[in-house]
Amino acid sequence: MNLLEPAKETWLHRVNPALKLAAFLGLFVVALLTHRPDFALFQAIVYIALLFLSSGHSRWKMAALMLPFLLVFLSSSSTMILFGRGDTVWWTWGLLKISEESFYRGIHIGLKSVCCAAAGLLFALTTRPSLLFYALMQQFRMPPRFAYGFLASMRLLPIVWEEFVTRKHALQVRGVRYAQGVKGLYERLSMYAVPLLAQSIRRAQRIAVAMEAKRFRMRAKRTYYYATSYSIADLVFIVCFAALVTAAYAAAFRFPVFGIDDVRYMSKSL
Numbered sequence: 001m002n003l004l005e006p007a008k009e010t011w012l013h014r015v016n017p018a019l020k021l022a023a024f025l026g027l028f029v030v031a032l033l034t035h036r037p038d039f040a041l042f043q044a045i046v047y048i049a050l051l052f053l054s055s056g057h058s059r060w061k062m063a064a065l066m067l068p069f070l071l072v073f074l075s076s077s078s079t080m081i082l083f084g085r086g087d088t089v090w091w092t093w094g095l096l097k098i099s100e101e102s103f104y105r106g107i108h109i110g111l112k113s114v115c116c117a118a119a120g121l122l123f124a125l126t127t128r129p130s131l132l133f134y135a136l137m138q139q140f141r142m143p144p145r146f147a148y149g150f151l152a153s154m155r156l157l158p159i160v161w162e163e164f165v166t167r168k169h170a171l172q173v174r175g176v177r178y179a180q181g182v183k184g185l186y187e188r189l190s191m192y193a194v195p196l197l198a199q200s201i202r203r204a205q206r207i208a209v210a211m212e213a214k215r216f217r218m219r220a221k222r223t224y225y226y227a228t229s230y231s232i233a234d235l236v237f238i239v240c241f242a243a244l245v246t247a248a249y250a251a252a253f254r255f256p257v258f259g260i261d262d263v264r265y266m267s268k269s270l
Contacts, residue, residue, distance in 0.1 A: 007058055008056050011233060012055070012056075012237070015234055015237040016135055016231070017132040017135040018140050019139070019230065020237065021123070021127075024120070024122075027115075032116075034115075035264055037260055037263060038251075038252035038258055039252040041257060042247075042248035042249075043111075044114045047115060047119050047122060050122055051118060051122050054122075054126070069114050076112075076113040081105075082098060083095070085099070085102060105263045129150075129154055130226065133147040133150055134147070137224070138224060139228065156203065160199075163196060167191075
């Protein structure tokens with residue numbers, strides 16, 4: 001069973017993937033340009049709530065997938081908190097110094113990281129890669145050589161990994177031993193890289209011959225196995241996300257948690 005296969009399809013699965021990609025890129029830009037910690041906090045709350053309500057996955061799976069968010073938050077905020085600059089020093093020990101300014105800036109960076117991670121996970125869980133590239137070709141006029149190249153690589157990667165595991169087991173059965181250090185690394189590369197590269201070249205040649213036999217031309221006008229278009233679900237998607245981001249922005253002023261207008265200047269609206 002595929003871990004990322006949804007238990008049910010939600011309204012986000014019916015949105016045009018190309019439009020969804022453009023909208024989520026816009027959300028990333030909004031998160032990156034946010035300098036008010038309260039706005040970043042409410043954005044993170046909105047995206048996490050959508051993950052649980054509209055991703056189509058079970059609650060326990062979403063909880064497991066969100067565990068790395070804590071690591072993302074800690075790793076992105078700790079550096080700024082421990083080594084950032086600030087005038088109001090709370091604690092210092094050697095090179096480590098925690099000030100009021102560095103603390104709030106670190107929390108802000110951590111919240112922005114969680115926003116981007118949650119939005120990216122929401123997009124990945126509600127979008128089929130094959131439909132995304134078909135939509136990019138049909139709606140955004142992406143050149144077929146790039147789209148089909150990505151699709152072919154996605155299909156071939158599991159095959160390459162299977163061949164790698166097969167060769168690894170074969171070498172173990174034969175009792176192959178490697179030297180220590182750099183020489184051992186070179187021996188491993190020669191044992192794996194050359195055979196896998198040769199197989200990939202043969203496979204690429206077979207794919208090229210098959211495409212040529214089917215009279216595939218990159219610049220020719222083609223029909224598509226999956227036809228994508230805009231629908232009412234796309235309009236609902238744009239309106240809902242615009243309303244949610246606006247609500248998060250309004251909540252940052254109506255229910256301030258940190259009360260900081262801009263972490264770059266640390267001006268408090270108290």
